[in-house]
Amino acid sequence: MRTSKLSVSHIKRIFICLFIFGWAPLLQAQENVCEKTITISAANDWPPYSYKENGVFKGLDIEIIELLLQDVNICWNYVAFPSSSRAFSEFQKDHVDLIFAASYTSKRRGFAEFSVAYRSEIMQLFSHISQPPLQKSPKGRSPLAFNNAIVAINQGSVYGPVFSHFQAQCTDCVIELSESIDRFELIKHKRVNFAVEDLLSGAYLIKNNTQLSHSVRATHITVHSNPVHYMLRPGMFSEKKLREFNLAIINNKSRIETLTNQYKARLITKKNI
Numbered sequence: 001m002r003t004s005k006l007s008v009s010h011i012k013r014i015f016i017c018l019f020i021f022g023w024a025p026l027l028q029a030q031e032n033v034c035e036k037t038i039t040i041s042a043a044n045d046w047p048p049y050s051y052k053e054n055g056v057f058k059g060l061d062i063e064i065i066e067l068l069l070q071d072v073n074i075c076w077n078y079v080a081f082p083s084s085s086r087a088f089s090e091f092q093k094d095h096v097d098l099i100f101a102a103s104y105t106s107k108r109r110g111f112a113e114f115s116v117a118y119r120s121e122i123m124q125l126f127s128h129i130s131q132p133p134l135q136k137s138p139k140g141r142s143p144l145a146f147n148n149a150i151v152a153i154n155q156g157s158v159y160g161p162v163f164s165h166f167q168a169q170c171t172d173c174v175i176e177l178s179e180s181i182d183r184f185e186l187i188k189h190k191r192v193n194f195a196v197e198d199l200l201s202g203a204y205l206i207k208n209n210t211q212l213s214h215s216v217r218a219t220h221i222t223v224h225s226n227p228v229h230y231m232l233r234p235g236m237f238s239e240k241k242l243r244e245f246n247l248a249i250i251n252n253k254s255r256i257e258t259l260t261n262q263y264k265a266r267l268i269t270k271k272n273i
Contacts, residue, residue: 037074112234123223
């Protein structure tokens with residue numbers, strides 16, 4: 001009888017161990033399940049910020065948003081649209097939850113919530129490599145080089161009050177094209193004097209295109225520098241979750257700066273700026 005009782009006790013211990021060690025990983029996995037899954041508008045071809053390689057989204061903004069969402073236990077899906085205007089349209093239809101690298105405007109605030117800023121966007125003036133070095137203008141005034149110049153820009157981008165004033169004074173001086181490569185091609189063939197481009201995007205194009213590297217370079221003129229935010233679908237986050245998301249941005253500031261500097265070091269050289 002004693003042997004039988006010990007056997008029953010031993011069997012109980014085995015079942016207890018099986019329960020603890022067998023179910024613990026499953027219980028832990030359940031605890032780590034994302035609170036929700038959101039849809040993010042990403043670009044297929046906007047290096048170095050967002051691009052698709054072998055079916056996987058990569059880039060600086062991809063790395064940053066994934067870092068932040070993991071911090072707040074949110075899962076994500078990416079969707080790509082042919083243009084930023086289409087992305088904004090789908091956002092307003094509630095088909096998109098988050099758009100990254102968004103400049104804050106009062107018009108956009110009418111249909112979107114904004115996170116705190118997570119990085120800066122530097123809009124630089126690019127020219128033909130044969131263009132003599134440009135002089136910086138007094139603060140708050142258009143670059144002297146803009147006088148009688150033709151400038152290619154991206155439709156819908158924000159370039160700040162100084163450039164907006166220049167554009168309003170000379171509407172024929174500005175050409176709007178949706179693709180960076182097209183704007184740089186116009187510089188290469190000297191059909192425009194300048195293009196305004198995101199500094200890292202322009203540096204990436206120059207570095208990875210042999211023809212452009214021999215004809216286009218960044219000047220030392222920064223047209224506009226401003227913070228960029230995440231545009232969030234209203235109601236997507238509760239007030240508590242929005243605070244957590246903003247806090248994740250603040251707490252990861254140094255990591256975001258490190259990532260950004262790593263991209264800059266790979267792309268910007270004395271040759272292309």
